Amino acid sequence: MPYAIRHMRLEDIPQVAEIEREAFSTLWPPTAFKRELQDNKLASYLVVYDVSRRQEEESGVIPPSPENISPSVSTLQRLVSGMKRVLNTNDGTAPAFYIAGFAGLWVVMDEAHVTTIAVRESLRHQGLGELLLIALIDLAMQKQAQFVTLEVRATNAIGQALYQKFGFVRNGIRPGYYTDNHEDAIIMSTERITSAVYQQQFQHLKEAHFKRWPGNLRRHTEESMVRESS
Numbered sequence: 001m002p003y004a005i006r007h008m009r010l011e012d013i014p015q016v017a018e019i020e021r022e023a024f025s026t027l028w029p030p031t032a033f034k035r036e037l038q039d040n041k042l043a044s045y046l047v048v049y050d051v052s053r054r055q056e057e058e059s060g061v062i063p064p065s066p067e068n069i070s071p072s073v074s075t076l077q078r079l080v081s082g083m084k085r086v087l088n089t090n091d092g093t094a095p096a097f098y099i100a101g102f103a104g105l106w107v108v109m110d111e112a113h114v115t116t117i118a119v120r121e122s123l124r125h126q127g128l129g130e131l132l133l134i135a136l137i138d139l140a141m142q143k144q145a146q147f148v149t150l151e152v153r154a155t156n157a158i159g160q161a162l163y164q165k166f167g168f169v170r171n172g173i174r175p176g177y178y179t180d181n182h183e184d185a186i187i188m189s190t191e192r193i194t195s196a197v198y199q200q201q202f203q204h205l206k207e208a209h210f211k212r213w214p215g216n217l218r219r220h221t222e223e224s225m226v227r228e229s230s
Contacts, residue, residue, distance in 0.1 A: 001050050005046050005049075005224065005225060006228060007225065008046060009037075010037060011096050013034060015096065016102045017033070019101060022120065023119070023121070025180040042107055045105075046103050048128050049097040049098060050098045054097055103116060105136050105139055107140065111146070111149060112140035112147070113148075114150035117132050117136075134166075134206055135221060137190075137193065139229075141193055147189055147193065148168070168189060171187055
């Protein structure tokens with residue numbers, strides 16, 4: 001499937017909240033995303049979405065053909081209600097693209113901090129988490145950050161391996177950081193992402209990713225991020 005990255009929009013919040021509920025046991029309320037998008041000048045949020053698939057395909061609501069419409073009031077009410085569920089996924093005029101995952105970044109001074117990365121459970125192991133991480137690092141470079149940092153659960157070996165692949169190293173622990181089970185968080189950070197060595201390694205990793213996952217649309221992603229940042 002063709003996937004691409006763009007900046008999160010307000011109409012994405014219902015899908016993003018759904019993914020967050022699936023991925024994390026400690027949640028932000030959906031209204032926090034609205035405040036982050038509208039009021040937090042330090043924050044940037046991205047979504048990865050299927051460019052060929054709109055949300056109504058997952059809603060179970062299919063516009064009926066005229067010959068199948070019953071004249072009963074109850075049937076018409078159900079049909080109207082179903083169509084409203086489809087339409088309210090965007091701005092009231094068209095259903096939203098199907099969001100596969102999302103990620104967040106705060107940039108403070110010369111440091112970019114990864115706040116979250118999440119992918120729908122049914123779409124994991126398709127390179128989408130890595131695609132989001134690549135996009136976050138690219139965004140940090142656009143914003144002239146020098147370092148990228150994050151916290152990851154001590155038991156999240158898969159996440160730690162991905163971050164290590166992209167040059168993050170362990171440099172501390174936050175004891176009992178996660179409120180759901182008081183699990184420790186491992187602090188990880190990159191070297192200077194502006195250094196020639198890191199830039200070369202990062203470019204190599206990007207090329208390898210898009211070669212392995214040709215469905216992930218590099219050009220569409222990069223053009224969309226630059227356009228919406230300007």
